[in-house]
Amino acid sequence: TPLNNDKLNPEKGSVQNDAIKEEPIEEEECHRDVPSSSKRVVSQPWIRIGNVPPEQPQPAKKYTPCPFCTTKLLVSAIENHIQLVHKHSWLKFAKRCQEDDCDYRSVHDSHVKQHAEAVHGRTYKNWKNTMRLAFPIMTRCPFCPRFIINVTQFNKHMNNDHPTLTSNEAKIFICDSCSFSTDRCYKMYAHWIERGNRCKGGMGFDYVAAKQAYKQDMIKQQIETRKLANSLKRDS
Ligand SMILES: [Zn+2]
Ligand SMILES: [Zn+2]
Ligand SMILES: [Zn+2]
Ligand SMILES: [Zn+2]
Structure with a gap:
Protein backbone atom coordinates (compact mmCIF):
# COMPACT_ATOMS: atom_id res chain seq x y z
CA THR A 1 0.00 0.00 0.00
CA LYS A 61 4.26 1.85 14.17
CA LYS A 62 2.70 5.17 13.34
CA TYR A 63 -0.43 6.22 15.16
CA THR A 64 -2.91 8.69 13.71
CA PRO A 65 -6.07 10.03 15.30
CA CYS A 66 -9.32 8.75 13.84
CA PRO A 67 -10.88 11.70 11.94
CA PHE A 68 -14.24 11.03 13.60
CA CYS A 69 -13.54 10.23 17.26
CA THR A 70 -9.80 11.19 17.59
CA THR A 71 -8.91 7.77 19.05
CA LYS A 72 -5.25 7.16 18.18
CA LEU A 73 -4.90 4.16 15.93
CA LEU A 74 -2.32 2.46 13.74
CA VAL A 75 -2.58 3.79 10.19
CA SER A 76 -3.29 0.25 8.98
CA ALA A 77 -6.17 -0.14 11.46
CA ILE A 78 -8.00 3.11 10.73
CA GLU A 79 -10.00 1.88 7.77
CA ASN A 80 -11.34 -1.10 9.67
CA HIS A 81 -12.11 1.08 12.70
CA ILE A 82 -14.14 3.60 10.66
CA GLN A 83 -15.99 0.79 8.93
CA LEU A 84 -17.05 -0.76 12.24
CA VAL A 85 -17.49 2.23 14.55
CA HIS A 86 -18.55 5.08 12.28
CA LYS A 87 -20.77 3.35 9.74
CA HIS A 88 -22.48 6.41 8.31
CA SER A 89 -19.20 8.23 7.89
CA TRP A 90 -17.63 5.16 6.34
CA LEU A 91 -20.30 5.09 3.64
CA LYS A 92 -19.59 8.71 2.73
CA PHE A 93 -15.85 8.46 3.13
CA ALA A 94 -15.01 5.24 1.27
CA LYS A 95 -14.90 4.87 -2.48
CA ARG A 96 -17.05 2.19 -3.99
CA CYS A 97 -16.06 -0.22 -6.72
CA GLN A 98 -17.65 1.09 -9.94
CA GLU A 99 -19.39 -2.22 -10.78
CA ASP A 100 -23.11 -2.26 -9.91
CA ASP A 101 -22.94 -5.85 -8.73
CA CYS A 102 -20.17 -5.17 -6.30
CA ASP A 103 -20.02 -4.04 -2.68
CA TYR A 104 -16.28 -3.49 -2.39
CA ARG A 105 -15.32 -0.27 -0.60
CA SER A 106 -12.03 1.25 0.45
CA VAL A 107 -10.70 4.66 1.41
CA HIS A 108 -7.68 3.94 -0.80
CA ASP A 109 -8.11 4.45 -4.56
CA SER A 110 -5.28 2.01 -5.21
CA HIS A 111 -7.09 -0.74 -3.29
CA VAL A 112 -10.26 -0.25 -5.32
CA LYS A 113 -8.21 -0.46 -8.50
CA GLN A 114 -6.38 -3.60 -7.38
CA HIS A 115 -9.68 -5.21 -6.41
CA ALA A 116 -11.26 -4.39 -9.80
CA GLU A 117 -8.31 -5.87 -11.66
CA ALA A 118 -8.46 -9.06 -9.59
CA VAL A 119 -12.23 -9.62 -9.69
CA HIS A 120 -13.90 -7.86 -12.63
CA GLY A 121 -12.19 -9.51 -15.56
CA ARG A 122 -13.57 -11.67 -18.36
CA THR A 123 -14.79 -14.36 -15.92
CA TYR A 124 -16.96 -11.85 -14.11
CA LYS A 125 -18.43 -10.52 -17.39
CA ASN A 126 -19.37 -14.12 -18.17
CA TRP A 127 -21.24 -14.43 -14.88
CA LYS A 128 -23.28 -11.38 -15.77
CA ASN A 129 -24.12 -12.74 -19.23
CA THR A 130 -25.08 -16.18 -17.87
CA MET A 131 -27.32 -14.70 -15.12
CA ARG A 132 -25.13 -16.10 -12.38
CA LEU A 133 -25.66 -12.89 -10.41
CA ALA A 134 -29.47 -13.23 -10.52
CA PHE A 135 -31.39 -14.68 -7.57
CA PRO A 136 -34.08 -17.36 -7.94
CA ILE A 137 -37.58 -15.98 -8.40
CA MET A 138 -39.36 -14.92 -5.14
CA THR A 139 -36.08 -14.39 -3.28
CA ARG A 140 -36.54 -11.85 -0.52
CA CYS A 141 -34.13 -9.35 1.03
CA PRO A 142 -32.63 -10.97 4.15
CA PHE A 143 -33.40 -7.81 6.16
CA CYS A 144 -36.93 -6.96 4.99
CA PRO A 145 -39.78 -8.50 2.96
CA ARG A 146 -38.81 -6.90 -0.36
CA PHE A 147 -38.25 -9.17 -3.37
CA ILE A 148 -34.74 -9.15 -4.79
CA ILE A 149 -33.98 -9.93 -8.44
CA ASN A 150 -30.20 -9.74 -8.64
CA VAL A 151 -27.06 -8.55 -6.85
CA THR A 152 -27.19 -5.10 -8.48
CA GLN A 153 -30.67 -4.47 -7.15
CA PHE A 154 -29.73 -5.87 -3.76
CA ASN A 155 -26.71 -3.54 -3.42
CA LYS A 156 -28.81 -0.51 -4.38
CA HIS A 157 -31.52 -1.55 -1.95
CA MET A 158 -28.95 -1.97 0.83
CA ASN A 159 -27.44 1.48 0.21
CA ASN A 160 -30.86 3.14 0.14
CA ASP A 161 -32.82 1.25 2.77
CA HIS A 162 -30.34 -0.49 5.06
CA PRO A 163 -27.22 1.72 4.96
CA THR A 164 -25.95 0.78 8.42
CA LEU A 165 -26.17 -2.90 7.49
CA THR A 166 -23.91 -2.52 4.45
CA SER A 167 -20.91 -2.87 6.73
CA ASN A 168 -22.30 -5.65 8.93
CA GLU A 169 -20.04 -8.61 9.49
CA ALA A 170 -22.68 -11.34 9.36
CA LYS A 171 -22.03 -13.91 6.66
CA ILE A 172 -25.28 -13.41 4.80
CA PHE A 173 -24.15 -14.68 1.37
CA ILE A 174 -23.97 -18.44 0.82
CA CYS A 175 -22.42 -20.15 -2.19
CA ASP A 176 -25.04 -22.46 -3.78
CA SER A 177 -22.36 -24.98 -4.72
CA CYS A 178 -20.53 -25.45 -1.41
CA SER A 179 -20.88 -24.43 2.23
CA PHE A 180 -18.85 -21.21 1.85
CA SER A 181 -20.50 -18.14 3.33
CA THR A 182 -19.30 -14.55 3.54
CA ASP A 183 -20.34 -11.03 4.54
CA ARG A 184 -19.72 -9.32 1.16
CA CYS A 185 -20.60 -10.34 -2.36
CA TYR A 186 -17.19 -9.22 -3.64
CA LYS A 187 -15.71 -11.92 -1.40
CA MET A 188 -18.07 -14.42 -3.02
CA TYR A 189 -16.67 -13.35 -6.41
CA ALA A 190 -13.14 -13.96 -5.16
CA HIS A 191 -14.32 -17.37 -3.89
CA TRP A 192 -15.79 -18.30 -7.27
CA ILE A 193 -12.64 -17.24 -9.10
CA GLU A 194 -10.56 -19.34 -6.73
CA ARG A 195 -12.86 -22.39 -7.00
CA GLY A 196 -13.22 -22.29 -10.77
CA ASN A 197 -15.32 -25.23 -12.01
CA ARG A 198 -15.85 -26.61 -8.52
CA CYS A 199 -18.44 -23.91 -7.75
CA LYS A 200 -20.69 -23.20 -10.71
CA GLY A 201 -23.95 -22.09 -9.06
CA GLY A 202 -25.11 -18.71 -7.84
CA MET A 203 -25.44 -17.34 -4.33
CA GLY A 204 -28.23 -17.17 -1.80
CA PHE A 205 -28.89 -15.54 1.57
CA ASP A 206 -28.48 -16.88 5.08
CA TYR A 207 -31.65 -15.52 6.66
CA VAL A 208 -30.78 -16.69 10.18
CA ALA A 209 -27.41 -14.90 10.15
CA ALA A 210 -29.10 -11.82 8.67
CA LYS A 211 -31.78 -11.75 11.37
CA GLN A 212 -29.13 -11.74 14.11
CA ALA A 213 -27.16 -9.01 12.34
CA TYR A 214 -30.33 -6.94 12.03
CA LYS A 215 -31.03 -7.20 15.78
CA GLN A 216 -27.45 -6.33 16.71
CA ASP A 217 -27.48 -3.37 14.35
CA MET A 218 -30.70 -2.06 15.93
CA ILE A 219 -29.12 -2.23 19.38
CA LYS A 220 -25.95 -0.48 18.17
CA GLN A 221 -27.95 2.28 16.51
CA GLN A 222 -29.96 2.82 19.70
CA ILE A 223 -26.74 3.09 21.73
CA GLU A 224 -25.26 5.55 19.23
CA THR A 225 -28.42 7.67 19.29
CA ARG A 226 -28.42 7.73 23.10
CA LYS A 227 -24.71 8.69 23.16
CA LEU A 228 -25.36 11.52 20.72
CA ALA A 229 -28.32 12.77 22.75
CA ASN A 230 -26.24 12.69 25.95
CA SER A 231 -23.34 14.58 24.38
CA LEU A 232 -25.74 17.24 23.08
CA LYS A 233 -27.20 17.61 26.58
CA ARG A 234 -23.71 17.98 28.05
CA ASP A 235 -22.76 20.64 25.51
CA SER A 236 -25.80 22.79 26.09
ZN1 LIG B 1 -13.13 6.67 15.44
ZN1 LIG C 1 -15.85 -4.72 -7.41
ZN1 LIG D 1 -34.35 -5.03 2.60
ZN1 LIG E 1 -18.47 -22.34 -3.38
Whole structure:
Protein backbone atom coordinates (compact mmCIF):
# COMPACT_ATOMS: atom_id res chain seq x y z
CA THR A 1 0.00 0.00 0.00
CA PRO A 2 1.26 3.51 -0.74
CA LEU A 3 0.81 4.60 2.85
CA ASN A 4 3.05 1.84 4.16
CA ASN A 5 5.83 2.39 1.64
CA ASP A 6 6.76 5.59 3.39
CA LYS A 7 7.11 3.80 6.64
CA LEU A 8 9.07 0.87 5.31
CA ASN A 9 11.68 3.05 3.63
CA PRO A 10 11.89 6.01 5.92
CA GLU A 11 14.43 8.65 5.13
CA LYS A 12 16.14 9.90 8.19
CA GLY A 13 14.74 13.38 7.63
CA SER A 14 11.12 12.33 7.41
CA VAL A 15 11.30 10.32 10.63
CA GLN A 16 12.64 13.33 12.44
CA ASN A 17 9.95 15.54 10.95
CA ASP A 18 7.29 13.14 12.17
CA ALA A 19 8.78 13.21 15.61
CA ILE A 20 8.54 16.99 15.60
CA LYS A 21 4.88 16.91 14.56
CA GLU A 22 3.92 14.57 17.39
CA GLU A 23 5.61 16.64 20.10
CA PRO A 24 2.81 18.62 21.76
CA ILE A 25 5.42 20.97 23.27
CA GLU A 26 6.28 22.20 19.78
CA GLU A 27 2.84 23.71 19.37
CA GLU A 28 3.17 25.79 22.51
CA GLU A 29 6.53 26.98 21.33
CA CYS A 30 4.97 28.07 18.05
CA HIS A 31 2.63 30.35 19.93
CA ARG A 32 5.54 31.89 21.77
CA ASP A 33 7.04 32.92 18.42
CA VAL A 34 10.28 31.01 18.84
CA PRO A 35 12.15 30.95 15.52
CA SER A 36 11.89 27.55 13.84
CA SER A 37 15.65 26.98 13.78
CA SER A 38 15.98 27.17 17.55
CA LYS A 39 12.89 24.96 17.97
CA ARG A 40 14.70 22.12 16.31
CA VAL A 41 17.68 22.44 18.57
CA VAL A 42 15.49 22.34 21.66
CA SER A 43 13.54 19.22 20.76
CA GLN A 44 16.39 17.34 19.05
CA PRO A 45 19.61 18.00 20.94
CA TRP A 46 21.38 15.14 19.11
CA ILE A 47 21.45 17.25 15.96
CA ARG A 48 23.76 19.67 17.74
CA ILE A 49 26.15 16.98 18.97
CA GLY A 50 25.83 14.94 15.77
CA ASN A 51 24.69 11.71 17.46
CA VAL A 52 21.76 9.44 16.70
CA PRO A 53 19.13 9.82 19.40
CA PRO A 54 19.11 6.88 21.82
CA GLU A 55 15.40 6.09 21.38
CA GLN A 56 14.14 6.93 17.96
CA PRO A 57 10.41 6.31 17.37
CA GLN A 58 9.70 3.11 15.46
CA PRO A 59 8.72 4.24 11.93
CA ALA A 60 6.64 1.11 11.28
CA LYS A 61 4.26 1.85 14.17
CA LYS A 62 2.70 5.17 13.34
CA TYR A 63 -0.43 6.22 15.16
CA THR A 64 -2.91 8.69 13.71
CA PRO A 65 -6.07 10.03 15.30
CA CYS A 66 -9.32 8.75 13.84
CA PRO A 67 -10.88 11.70 11.94
CA PHE A 68 -14.24 11.03 13.60
CA CYS A 69 -13.54 10.23 17.26
CA THR A 70 -9.80 11.19 17.59
CA THR A 71 -8.91 7.77 19.05
CA LYS A 72 -5.25 7.16 18.18
CA LEU A 73 -4.90 4.16 15.93
CA LEU A 74 -2.32 2.46 13.74
CA VAL A 75 -2.58 3.79 10.19
CA SER A 76 -3.29 0.25 8.98
CA ALA A 77 -6.17 -0.14 11.46
CA ILE A 78 -8.00 3.11 10.73
CA GLU A 79 -10.00 1.88 7.77
CA ASN A 80 -11.34 -1.10 9.67
CA HIS A 81 -12.11 1.08 12.70
CA ILE A 82 -14.14 3.60 10.66
CA GLN A 83 -15.99 0.79 8.93
CA LEU A 84 -17.05 -0.76 12.24
CA VAL A 85 -17.49 2.23 14.55
CA HIS A 86 -18.55 5.08 12.28
CA LYS A 87 -20.77 3.35 9.74
CA HIS A 88 -22.48 6.41 8.31
CA SER A 89 -19.20 8.23 7.89
CA TRP A 90 -17.63 5.16 6.34
CA LEU A 91 -20.30 5.09 3.64
CA LYS A 92 -19.59 8.71 2.73
CA PHE A 93 -15.85 8.46 3.13
CA ALA A 94 -15.01 5.24 1.27
CA LYS A 95 -14.90 4.87 -2.48
CA ARG A 96 -17.05 2.19 -3.99
CA CYS A 97 -16.06 -0.22 -6.72
CA GLN A 98 -17.65 1.09 -9.94
CA GLU A 99 -19.39 -2.22 -10.78
CA ASP A 100 -23.11 -2.26 -9.91
CA ASP A 101 -22.94 -5.85 -8.73
CA CYS A 102 -20.17 -5.17 -6.30
CA ASP A 103 -20.02 -4.04 -2.68
CA TYR A 104 -16.28 -3.49 -2.39
CA ARG A 105 -15.32 -0.27 -0.60
CA SER A 106 -12.03 1.25 0.45
CA VAL A 107 -10.70 4.66 1.41
CA HIS A 108 -7.68 3.94 -0.80
CA ASP A 109 -8.11 4.45 -4.56
CA SER A 110 -5.28 2.01 -5.21
CA HIS A 111 -7.09 -0.74 -3.29
CA VAL A 112 -10.26 -0.25 -5.32
CA LYS A 113 -8.21 -0.46 -8.50
CA GLN A 114 -6.38 -3.60 -7.38
CA HIS A 115 -9.68 -5.21 -6.41
CA ALA A 116 -11.26 -4.39 -9.80
CA GLU A 117 -8.31 -5.87 -11.66
CA ALA A 118 -8.46 -9.06 -9.59
CA VAL A 119 -12.23 -9.62 -9.69
CA HIS A 120 -13.90 -7.86 -12.63
CA GLY A 121 -12.19 -9.51 -15.56
CA ARG A 122 -13.57 -11.67 -18.36
CA THR A 123 -14.79 -14.36 -15.92
CA TYR A 124 -16.96 -11.85 -14.11
CA LYS A 125 -18.43 -10.52 -17.39
CA ASN A 126 -19.37 -14.12 -18.17
CA TRP A 127 -21.24 -14.43 -14.88
CA LYS A 128 -23.28 -11.38 -15.77
CA ASN A 129 -24.12 -12.74 -19.23
CA THR A 130 -25.08 -16.18 -17.87
CA MET A 131 -27.32 -14.70 -15.12
CA ARG A 132 -25.13 -16.10 -12.38
CA LEU A 133 -25.66 -12.89 -10.41
CA ALA A 134 -29.47 -13.23 -10.52
CA PHE A 135 -31.39 -14.68 -7.57
CA PRO A 136 -34.08 -17.36 -7.94
CA ILE A 137 -37.58 -15.98 -8.40
CA MET A 138 -39.36 -14.92 -5.14
CA THR A 139 -36.08 -14.39 -3.28
CA ARG A 140 -36.54 -11.85 -0.52
CA CYS A 141 -34.13 -9.35 1.03
CA PRO A 142 -32.63 -10.97 4.15
CA PHE A 143 -33.40 -7.81 6.16
CA CYS A 144 -36.93 -6.96 4.99
CA PRO A 145 -39.78 -8.50 2.96
CA ARG A 146 -38.81 -6.90 -0.36
CA PHE A 147 -38.25 -9.17 -3.37
CA ILE A 148 -34.74 -9.15 -4.79
CA ILE A 149 -33.98 -9.93 -8.44
CA ASN A 150 -30.20 -9.74 -8.64
CA VAL A 151 -27.06 -8.55 -6.85
CA THR A 152 -27.19 -5.10 -8.48
CA GLN A 153 -30.67 -4.47 -7.15
CA PHE A 154 -29.73 -5.87 -3.76
CA ASN A 155 -26.71 -3.54 -3.42
CA LYS A 156 -28.81 -0.51 -4.38
CA HIS A 157 -31.52 -1.55 -1.95
CA MET A 158 -28.95 -1.97 0.83
CA ASN A 159 -27.44 1.48 0.21
CA ASN A 160 -30.86 3.14 0.14
CA ASP A 161 -32.82 1.25 2.77
CA HIS A 162 -30.34 -0.49 5.06
CA PRO A 163 -27.22 1.72 4.96
CA THR A 164 -25.95 0.78 8.42
CA LEU A 165 -26.17 -2.90 7.49
CA THR A 166 -23.91 -2.52 4.45
CA SER A 167 -20.91 -2.87 6.73
CA ASN A 168 -22.30 -5.65 8.93
CA GLU A 169 -20.04 -8.61 9.49
CA ALA A 170 -22.68 -11.34 9.36
CA LYS A 171 -22.03 -13.91 6.66
CA ILE A 172 -25.28 -13.41 4.80
CA PHE A 173 -24.15 -14.68 1.37
CA ILE A 174 -23.97 -18.44 0.82
CA CYS A 175 -22.42 -20.15 -2.19
CA ASP A 176 -25.04 -22.46 -3.78
CA SER A 177 -22.36 -24.98 -4.72
CA CYS A 178 -20.53 -25.45 -1.41
CA SER A 179 -20.88 -24.43 2.23
CA PHE A 180 -18.85 -21.21 1.85
CA SER A 181 -20.50 -18.14 3.33
CA THR A 182 -19.30 -14.55 3.54
CA ASP A 183 -20.34 -11.03 4.54
CA ARG A 184 -19.72 -9.32 1.16
CA CYS A 185 -20.60 -10.34 -2.36
CA TYR A 186 -17.19 -9.22 -3.64
CA LYS A 187 -15.71 -11.92 -1.40
CA MET A 188 -18.07 -14.42 -3.02
CA TYR A 189 -16.67 -13.35 -6.41
CA ALA A 190 -13.14 -13.96 -5.16
CA HIS A 191 -14.32 -17.37 -3.89
CA TRP A 192 -15.79 -18.30 -7.27
CA ILE A 193 -12.64 -17.24 -9.10
CA GLU A 194 -10.56 -19.34 -6.73
CA ARG A 195 -12.86 -22.39 -7.00
CA GLY A 196 -13.22 -22.29 -10.77
CA ASN A 197 -15.32 -25.23 -12.01
CA ARG A 198 -15.85 -26.61 -8.52
CA CYS A 199 -18.44 -23.91 -7.75
CA LYS A 200 -20.69 -23.20 -10.71
CA GLY A 201 -23.95 -22.09 -9.06
CA GLY A 202 -25.11 -18.71 -7.84
CA MET A 203 -25.44 -17.34 -4.33
CA GLY A 204 -28.23 -17.17 -1.80
CA PHE A 205 -28.89 -15.54 1.57
CA ASP A 206 -28.48 -16.88 5.08
CA TYR A 207 -31.65 -15.52 6.66
CA VAL A 208 -30.78 -16.69 10.18
CA ALA A 209 -27.41 -14.90 10.15
CA ALA A 210 -29.10 -11.82 8.67
CA LYS A 211 -31.78 -11.75 11.37
CA GLN A 212 -29.13 -11.74 14.11
CA ALA A 213 -27.16 -9.01 12.34
CA TYR A 214 -30.33 -6.94 12.03
CA LYS A 215 -31.03 -7.20 15.78
CA GLN A 216 -27.45 -6.33 16.71
CA ASP A 217 -27.48 -3.37 14.35
CA MET A 218 -30.70 -2.06 15.93
CA ILE A 219 -29.12 -2.23 19.38
CA LYS A 220 -25.95 -0.48 18.17
CA GLN A 221 -27.95 2.28 16.51
CA GLN A 222 -29.96 2.82 19.70
CA ILE A 223 -26.74 3.09 21.73
CA GLU A 224 -25.26 5.55 19.23
CA THR A 225 -28.42 7.67 19.29
CA ARG A 226 -28.42 7.73 23.10
CA LYS A 227 -24.71 8.69 23.16
CA LEU A 228 -25.36 11.52 20.72
CA ALA A 229 -28.32 12.77 22.75
CA ASN A 230 -26.24 12.69 25.95
CA SER A 231 -23.34 14.58 24.38
CA LEU A 232 -25.74 17.24 23.08
CA LYS A 233 -27.20 17.61 26.58
CA ARG A 234 -23.71 17.98 28.05
CA ASP A 235 -22.76 20.64 25.51
CA SER A 236 -25.80 22.79 26.09
ZN1 LIG B 1 -13.13 6.67 15.44
ZN1 LIG C 1 -15.85 -4.72 -7.41
ZN1 LIG D 1 -34.35 -5.03 2.60
ZN1 LIG E 1 -18.47 -22.34 -3.38
